[in-house]
Amino acid sequence: MREDLPDAPPPAGGRGPGGGQRTFRSRNTDRAQDLRNDASPPERLLWQSLKARQLGGHKFSRQIPIGPFFADFLCREHKLVVELDGTSHDVRQDEDAQRDIYLVVRGYRxxxxxxxxxxxxxxxxxxxxxxxxxxxxxxxxxACGRGREDP
Structure with missing residues (x-):
């Protein structure tokens, strides 16, 4: 360690020199925050059971951007997306189907x-x-296109 530098605490949150809060936020991050703040009562109720690894020790996040879409709830470890549909989804079935295809093609369930x-x-x-x-x-x-054969 250089002697001419004062002892400083490690950066907050591992964000490099100075730590602290980031000033840049992407539009996706802002939109995700808005969606979390405006959660419907069913989303809030389900979140109470999913947060803090309460469901089988699995970590869930909410309103996570995946490409152009936002997953209501996502378990990254298992690539599982949980979506809640209200009455507005009755008229958006085609859009929901396209969204599901987008996610499934990328390995999500x-x-x-x-x-x-x-x-x-x-x-x-x-x-x-x-x-x-x-x-x-x-x-x-x-990569070779052939699966492993178990004896």
């Missing part, structure tokens, strides 16, 4: 639940999510 299901049967929704997390995460095929 998508679970969709109606807001009413979360409000009336939260335990059933959580059980469905937990069962999906117990399924193996899809792996890309090997």
């Amino acid at each position: 998508v679970l969709r639940f109606q807001n009413a299901d979360v409000m009336a049967n939260l335990e059933g929704v959580l059980l469905s999510i937990l069962q999906a997390l117990d399924l193996p995460t899809p792996q890309p095929p090997p």
Whole structure:
């Protein structure tokens, strides 16, 4: 360590010299923050059970940008997207299908639940999510195009 520099605490949050808060925020980050702040009651209720690794020790994030879309809830480790659909999704079924295709092509699995299901049967929704997390995460095929054969 150089003797002419005063002892300084390590940077906050590992953000390099000076640490502290970033001043730059992308539009996606701002939009994600707005979506989190404007969460519907079913989203808030489900989040209470998903946050802080409460569901089987799995880490979830909410309103995460994936390409041009925002996942309501995402477990990155298992590439599982959980979407809640309200009445507005009744008229957006084609858009939801395109979104699901976009995510699936990129290796994500998508679970969709109606807001009413979360409000009336939260335990059933959580059980469905937990069962999906117990399924193996899809792996890309090997470069040679042939899978490993087990004896």
